[in-house]
Amino acid sequence: MALVSTPLVPIRHRLALLSTHLVVALVALVVIGGATRVMEAGLACPDWPLCYGSFLPGRQMNVQVFLEWFHRLDAFVIGIALVVQLAAAAWWRAQLPRWLLPISGLLLVLVAAQGGLGALTVLQLLPSGVVTAHLLLALTLVAIVSGCSQLLLAPADSSAASAPLWWRVLAAISLAAVMGQCxxxxxxxxxxxxxxxxxxGQSCQWLHWHRSFATPAALSVLLLAAVALLAGGWARRQWPLLLLASGLVGAQIALGVLTLRLGLSQPAVTVAHQLIASLLVALLAALLCRRPEAASEQPLPVVVESSSLEPAHG
Known part of the structure; x- marks a missing residue:
């Protein structure tokens, strides 16, 4: 049977591209935030939302100030992009999926909350609970926007099929496990x-829990890839993304081991560890929301020529 799909309407296609770019910007936001923490630059700008009382500090600019300043700039650009998405979803709501408008509003609320947590991290001098919530909310934004980009890229007609139930369950478990590990x-x-x-030798329980939970989180991702390859059909055709997810899991484990072997002395390794984590969250959210193209249920018509047939005499 031939696969058929309805072309994306222009505004839907543009919003899909916007969501894709937002995923990249959000991953960069997480990575720059990790670099800011590793470089102990979280308080490089002592005030908020400005930095040393100006939008672009000049005399105070150094590596630490630049990291904190650019982190805030990236968050500001993401906020503006989400305002544009919300406005477009409201203006062209008749041509777009009904779920897009409330999700766009939710994303804007989450970004506002993220900005509030960012302010608290500075004003309350980097409390651990607030910084953890700040990162968790950032990864939640990565997951939601990545899923939205896949749904917007799906066929626009209502006959678009859903992924198999086992796929959605395993992908959701994998995403939840990786988010918990993060x-x-x-x-x-x-x-x-x-x-x-x-x-x-103090506070080792957190390190022990992080290392212990890495195994089930990794196995959940590898189980999704293995079941998909064995199931065949549409799920097996996702093997490039599944292979990428498996590769990211392997790289994440290797970076975690290397980070401890180096005694946390190499900031680049620690930042790379956080980069792989955010990429894995984005990829698993995309796999969770990925939809197969709808297959035509109508058999192809058989065309018979109308030419007359004469009986053969012999």
Whole structure:
């Protein structure tokens, strides 16, 4: 049977591209935030929302100030883009899926909350709980926007098929497991538990929980890939993304081990560890919301020529 799909309407296609770019910007936001923490630049700008009382600090600019300033600039650009998305979803709501308008509003609320948490991290001098919530909300935004981009890229007609139930269940479990692992890692890093454990043998329970939970989180992703390859059909055709997810899991484990082997002395390795985590969250959210193209249920018509047939005499 031939696969058929309805072309995306122009505004839907543009919003799909906007969501895709927002995923990249959000991943960059998470990574720059991780670099800011590793470089101990969270208080490089002592005030909020400005930095040293100006939009672009000149005399005070150095690597730490630049990281904190650029982190805020990226968040501001993301907020403007989400305002544009909400306005477009409201103006062209008749041509767009009904779920897009409330989701766009929710994303704007979450970004506002994210800005509030960012302000608290500065004004309350980097409390561990607030910094952890700040990262968790950022990863939640990554997951939601990544899922929205896939739904917007799906066929626009109502006959678009849903992914198999087992696919959605396994993908949701994998995403939840990876998000939980990221939350443990964030709590460990923001309380400097790994450093204290390696140096003085204190607060080692966070490091132990983070290492112990890595195994089920990794196995959940590998199970999704294995079941999809065995199931065949549409699920098996997603093998490039499944292979990428498996590769990211392997890279994440290797970076985690290397980070501890180096005694957390290499900021680049720690930042790369956080980059892989955010990419994995984005990819699993995209897999969760991915939809197969609808297959035509009508058999192809058989065309018979109308030419007359004469009986053969022999």
């Amino acid at each position: 939350l443990l890692g964030a709590r460990m890093s923001t309380s400097w538990a790994a450093q204290r454990c390696l140096e003085a």
